Amino acid sequence: MPYRQPRLSGRCVRRVFARSLSKFLSKFLRIVPYIIYRIYDYLWLRLNLDRKCIIYLAVRLLSILPIFFYRIHADAARMARHARGVDFFGRDLGEVVRKNMLASRFLPVSLAIRALGVVMTGSIGNSVHRVLLDMDLFQYSLLSQRERFAATxxxxFLPSAMCLAVLYADSNKKMRRVIPRTYELFTRFYLRLLREPEALFRNPMPPRIIERGSRISQRSRLALRNRNTPDQ
Known part of the structure; x- marks a missing residue:
């Protein structure tokens, strides 16, 4: 007669399940603090890395500042050569086109450069700078997004992206991990410049990064500002 295993009762099954569940929960609760610590550590490092990437971007782009203005002058001169004749008021049409292009393209690029300066120093400046910034933002708001894109x-954008590409090609392993994140933050910075310039100057850092950046002491900002000012 074949041997038949006795059927397990429901009480026995529940007891085995409760015992295995209690073992799992006891082991899981032991590693919960470690998981929370690792998540917090990752978020802190990510915010700190993003802040360093933004400051690194501002330093590098401000170092190639003449390239932006040379490019604006070159584009304006090229468009002026194609414009011939005089306008309704008898002025040289090429000169009118050149001045209009300089006026329309200097404004967005100067706003972007001033926003990068805010990233480095942490402040817009005194009341005179704020008045000039409000005037420039008002003129910039009159442009459509298509005009802003054409002007910048x-x-x-292209000189900045080429600068990051050159830095990536000539960098070490550590910087090759940093520069792609810098480029991603730069594209967000550029999109905010096109869509919401007022919010960009209220908060040049992305919202998550500003929480980390707000913890910087006033002493470090003053030290950075005093380092950039010449000795009297």
């Missing part, structure tokens, strides 16, 4: 893509 070839004169600001």
């Amino acid at each position: 893509y070839e004169t600001f």
Whole structure:
């Protein structure tokens, strides 16, 4: 007669399940603090890395500042050569086109450069700088997004992207991990410049990074500001 295993009762099954569940929960609760610590450590490092990437971007782009203005002058001169004749008021049409292009392209690029300066120093400046910034933002708000893109893509975005590409090609392993994140933050910075310039100057850092950046003491900001000012 074949041997038949006795059927397990429901009480026995529940007891085995409760015992295995209690073992699992006891082991899981032991590693919960470690998981929370690792998540907090990752978020803290990520915010700190993003802040360093933004400051690194500001330093590098401000170092190639003449390239932006040379590109603007070159584009304006090229467009002026194609414009011939005189306008309704008898002025040289090429000179009118050149001045209009300089006026329309200097404004967005200068706003971007001033925003990068705010990233480095942490402040817009005194009341005079704030008044000038409000006037420039008002003129910039009159431009459509298409006009903003046309004025900044070839004169600001492309030189900046080429600068990051050159830095990536000549960098070490550590910087090759940093520069892609810097480029991602730069694209967000550029999109905010096109869509919401007022919010960009209220908070040049992304919202998550500013929480980390707000913890910087006033002493470090003053030290950075005093380092950039010449000795009297």
